[in-house]
Amino acid sequence: MAFVTIVGTGPGTQQYLIPEARQAIENADVLIGGERNLIPWIEQGQKKFYVIKTPVIEVVDRIKEHYQQEKVVILVSGDPGFYSILSFLTKYFDKKELKVIPGISSIQIAFARLSLAWHDAVLLNLHGRYLNILDNHLHEPKLALLTDFNNDPLTICQYLITKGRKHGLVYICSKLGYPEEKIITINLREEKLLIPEKVASPVVMVIIDE
Numbered sequence: 001m002a003f004v005t006i007v008g009t010g011p012g013t014q015q016y017l018i019p020e021a022r023q024a025i026e027n028a029d030v031l032i033g034g035e036r037n038l039i040p041w042i043e044q045g046q047k048k049f050y051v052i053k054t055p056v057i058e059v060v061d062r063i064k065e066h067y068q069q070e071k072v073v074i075l076v077s078g079d080p081g082f083y084s085i086l087s088f089l090t091k092y093f094d095k096k097e098l099k100v101i102p103g104i105s106s107i108q109i110a111f112a113r114l115s116l117a118w119h120d121a122v123l124l125n126l127h128g129r130y131l132n133i134l135d136n137h138l139h140e141p142k143l144a145l146l147t148d149f150n151n152d153p154l155t156i157c158q159y160l161i162t163k164g165r166k167h168g169l170v171y172i173c174s175k176l177g178y179p180e181e182k183i184i185t186i187n188l189r190e191e192k193l194l195i196p197e198k199v200a201s202p203v204v205m206v207i208i209d210e
Contacts, residue, residue, distance in 0.1 A: 002067050002068045002069075002097065003067070003096070003097045003098060003099050004063055004067050004072050004073075004074065004089070004093060004097060004098055004099070005024050005028070005071070005072065005073045005074070005099045005100075005101065006073075006074045006076060006080045006085065006086060006089065006098060006099070006100050006101065007021045007024055007025060007073055007074065007075050007076070007080070007101045007103065008021065008076060008077075008078055008079040008080045008084075008100075008101060008102050008103020008104070008105075009021065009033075009037050009075050009076065009077055009078075009103055010077070010078065010103045010104040010105075010106075010109075010177065011077065011078070011104070011106050011109060011176050011177035011178070011202070012036055012037065012077055012177065012178070013177045013178060014040060015177070016103070016104050016109075016177055017103075018101070018102070018103070018104075020101050021101045021103065024073050024101055025041060025073055025075070027071060028046070028071050028072070028073035029048060029066070029070035029071045029072070030048045030049065030050070030062075030066045030070050030071070030072045030073070031046050031048070031049040031050075031073055031074075031075060032049070032050045032052060032059060032062060032063065032072065032073070032074045032075070033049075033051070033052055033074060033075030033076065034051070034052050034075070034076075034077070035051050036077075037075040037076070037077060038051060038075065041075075048070075050062045056085075056088065059074075059085075060089070060092045063089075063093075067097075074089075076103070077103075077106075077202075078103055078104070078105040078106055078107075079102050079103045079104070079105045080100050080101075080102070080103065081100065081102070082105050082107075082123075083125040083127070083146065086098070086100060106146070106173075106176050106177070106202060106204050107123060107144045107146070107204055109173075109176045109177055109204075110144065110171070110173040110176060110204040110206050111144070111206065113173065113176065113183060114171055114183075114206060116142075116206070116208070118142075118144065120141075120142055121140075121142040121143065121144050121206075122137050122140045122142065122143050122144070123144045124137065124143070124144070124145050124146070125145075125146045126145055126146060126147055126148060126151040126156070127146060127147075127148045127151075128148060129151070131151060131155070131156065131159045134156075134159065134160065134163070135163065138160065138163050138164060138165045139164075139165060140207075141208065141209045142206075142207075142208050142209075143206070143207040143208075144204065144205070144206050144207075145204065145205040145206075145207070146202075146204060147201075147202075147203045147204070147205060148201075149201065152198075152199065152203070153170075153172045153184075153195050153199055153203060153205055154193065154195045154196075156205060157170060157186070157188065157193055157195060158193070160188065160207075161188060165188060166188055166189060167188055167189055167209070167210060168187075168188045168207050168208060168209055168210060169185060169186075169187055169188075169207070169208050169209075169210055170185070170186045170187070170188060170205060170206070170207050171183055171184070171185055171205065171206040171207075171208075172184040172185075172186070172195065172199060172203060172205055173203065173204045173205070173206065174199050174200045174201070174202075174203050175200050175201070175202065175203075176202075176204065180200060182200070184196075184199070187210070188207075189210075
């Protein structure tokens, strides 16, 4: 049976690829993914590729054009099963047609950098969502958030304070795994939040009780 391979690329730098993922990418006939994930492999000579754009349904069409005769590999940041494309593709392909190779999530890296366990953390994705998704989790002792351009660290902290969470340490983890990696620590008790208006993305926020 023909199948599609979905590879988690981790935060985006190749040092975080597991060996099985690297082998799948190097043996691929067709690579599909976001531009940031594709560029390193295009530079290494991959000639057949497709950049994922909206509407995402077009990805399904591209896969179906190729996967019966060629090795199609889809590259996704982080892990395919964590707020990623896997759940979308299972609507159009039988699970037996999908081979999933896990990747390291930026949330995993964030907790590793902070030397914190994360099995007891609440994990939320704020990409393209309203901040009221936080309302049921305002006082979690350990909270990790995937942010986006609109739901940036300053906006999120201001929302938490407005909703009554006025304590806790906030770790703003920017570009994890890249040379420009940076972690900023603030305390929600501070009268003035010393958060830059612009923090280089991607950004993971970890919020814990003091």
